[in-house]
Amino acid sequence: MQPALSQYLLRQGSYINSEWHSSHNSFAVINPADGQVLNQVADAGPEQALAAVAAAHKAFPGWSALPAAKRSELLNSWYQLLIKYQTDLAIILTAEQGKPLIEAEAEINYGASYLQWFAEQAKRLDGVTIPAPSADKRIIVQRQAVGVVAAITPWNFPNAMMMRKAAAALAAGCTFVVKPAQQTPLSALAMAVLAEQAGIPKGVFNVVVGTDAKALGEVLTTDPRVAKFSFTGSTAVGKILAAQCAKGIKRVTMELGGNAPFIVFADADLDAAVQGLLVAKFRNAGQTCVCANRILVDKSIYAAFISKLLAAVNGLKVGTGFKSSSDLGPLISDEALQKVAKLVDSAIEQGAKLELGGQRHKAGKQFYTPTILSQVTADMAISQQEIFGPVIALQQFTDEAEAIQLANATDYGLAAYFYSRDIGRVFRVAQALQFGMLGINEGAISNAAAPFGGIKHSGYGREGSQYGLDDYTDIKYLCLGGLE
Numbered sequence: 089m090q091p092a093l094s095q096y097l098l099r100q101g102s103y104i105n106s107e108w109h110s111s112h113n114s115f116a117v118i119n120p121a122d123g124q125v126l127n128q129v130a131d132a133g134p135e136q137a138l139a140a141v142a143a144a145h146k147a148f149p150g151w152s153a154l155p156a157a158k159r160s161e162l163l164n165s166w167y168q169l170l171i172k173y174q175t176d177l178a179i180i181l182t183a184e185q186g187k188p189l190i191e192a193e194a195e196i197n198y199g200a201s202y203l204q205w206f207a208e209q210a211k212r213l214d215g216v217t218i219p220a221p222s223a224d225k226r227i228i229v230q231r232q233a234v235g236v237v238a239a240i241t242p243w244n245f246p247n248a249m250m251m252r253k254a255a256a257a258l259a260a261g262c263t264f265v266v267k268p269a270q271q272t273p274l275s276a277l278a279m280a281v282l283a284e285q286a287g288i289p290k291g292v293f294n295v296v297v298g299t300d301a302k303a304l305g306e307v308l309t310t311d312p313r314v315a316k317f318s319f320t321g322s323t324a325v326g327k328i329l330a331a332q333c334a335k336g337i338k339r340v341t342m343e344l345g346g347n348a349p350f351i352v353f354a355d356a357d358l359d360a361a362v363q364g365l366l367v368a369k370f371r372n373a374g375q376t377c378v379c380a381n382r383i384l385v386d387k388s389i390y391a392a393f394i395s396k397l398l399a400a401v402n403g404l405k406v407g408t409g410f411k412s413s414s415d416l417g418p419l420i421s422d423e424a425l426q427k428v429a430k431l432v433d434s435a436i437e438q439g440a441k442l443e444l445g446g447q448r449h450k451a452g453k454q455f456y457t458p459t460i461l462s463q464v465t466a467d468m469a470i471s472q473q474e475i476f477g478p479v480i481a482l483q484q485f486t487d488e489a490e491a492i493q494l495a496n497a498t499d500y501g502l503a504a505y506f507y508s509r510d511i512g513r514v515f516r517v518a519q520a521l522q523f524g525m526l527g528i529n530e531g532a533i534s535n536a537a538a539p540f541g542g543i544k545h546s547g548y549g550r551e552g553s554q555y556g557l558d559d560y561t562d563i564k565y566l567c568l569g570g571l572e
């Protein structure tokens with residue numbers, strides 16, 4: 089049964105300049121597990137997006153001029169509130185997104201960890217001095233906040249994808265406007281409640297929720313007061329938004345789709361590889377950008393690996409996120425489920441063998457059974473697209489060179505995984521794989537201390553780590569002359 093949603097955190101409209109927006113036009117937020125309406129939310133349009141940009145623009149001089157230690161203190165207060173309200177935030181997240189409550193709690197912790205990390209990094213926004221070419225000069229390099237940051241975020245991690253950007257932007261001294269996905273606005277609005285409680289000043293953090301993504305995106309990517317745009321979502325939409333930003337020469341970060349290979353070499357610890365694959369594949373019912381998508385297994389251990397995998401996947405429980413036994417919740421929409429089912433069906437038509445699952449789950453309309461396909465080949469659609477569902481698609485390879493060639497044969501370059509106990513191979517393969525992030529004998533790679541991001545069609549820019557502030561700061565060079 090669904091626990092009650094916190095009335096304190098549940099909001100009905102956008103948060104702009106520390107005010108809550110209301111409107112007669114509203115849209116329903118639906119629980120994907122049962123189709124029930126959770127809340128009606130005021131549908132903001134371009135006017136509200138413009139108001140949010142204006143508020144952030146007005147707030148920028150004051151916020152960026154605060155001592156870093158003060159910004160750090162405020163981010164820390166916000167962090168403490170996320171931890172305090174972790175369970176309430178997780179309940180809202182599971183209700184609107186579907187993931188098991190334990191995963192939602194982990195996501196709140198993960199989102200909070202960016203606040204904690206960047207509260208520290210705010211104090212380390214240091215510069216350098218460089219030896220000058222002549223004795224009468226000094227060269228000083230400073231880093232300064234870029235200005236107003238606008239962001240658009242997806243539904244699969246409604247808290248963490250937003251906090252990863254907001255925490256870094258605010259730490260650097262930028263002000264922030266975010267448009268969350270229309271399926272999951274409640275988690276973003278709950279964060280605004282806590283930002284206000286933490287004392288984040290008026291206009292520094294704004295959330296615009298609405299259904300006309302194109303019109304809202306147009307404002308956020310073209311308004312001249314926005315200095316930087318940061319997007320997490322699909323590559324198709326990222327291409328449109330990057331093109332819109334190009335007209336105004338805006339700074340851009342793109343965290344886009346992936347098509348991660350997961351390679352199991354013959355010398356791997358097979359039990360560890362199976363456990364790693366469960367994590368990399370089934371978290372959030374397979375709806376993560378770093379999900380293992382193409383499972384490449386050495387021919388000599390293929391049969392043994394499938395048999396261990398079948399036993400493990402058979403044990404997974406599907407059900408609503410509020411059932412403590414559930415390992416997998418629903419997919420975000422019926423459309424998403426249809427897409428997964430179509431990829432599975434077409435793979436089978438083209439010769440893949442169904443080892444497990446391959447159908448809707450009896451838990452409800454939007455639940456899909458954990459599925460294993462063997463004899464998958466690189467030319468099938470299921471190997472070329474993000475599956476975004478709980479489906480393991482197994483391919484075979486005969487040697488290391490073929491594994492690397494298969495793994496790199498994609499336009500995407502976000503995450504890749506491989507399992508091997510041969511240290512020489514570990515370094516060779518790590519060098520050869522064309523991806524921004526590698527899980528080596530590890531299925532869970534995301535954390536605030538590490539630089540998250542991709543290459544190729546998976547985007548550019550990095551979030552988290554000591555590099556995470558770079559995207560939100562400009563380098564300014566000061567040449568001091570006449571010093572002799």
Ligand code: NAP
Nearest residue numbers: 241242268269270301302305321322325343344345346377
């Ligand atoms: P999506 O369709 O690209 O939507 C993402 C966001 O963009 C949503 O807020 C959406 O708004 C908005 N949007 C859609 N069309 C737009 C347009 N024409 N102009 C402006 N905004 C627009 O992606 P999704 O299906 O929600 O998310 C899944 C994708 O995100 C996957 O490809 C996944 O790999 C990727 N992802 C990447 C990362 C990463 O860090 N690299 C992390 C998580 C997810 P509405 O909700 O209102 O449509």
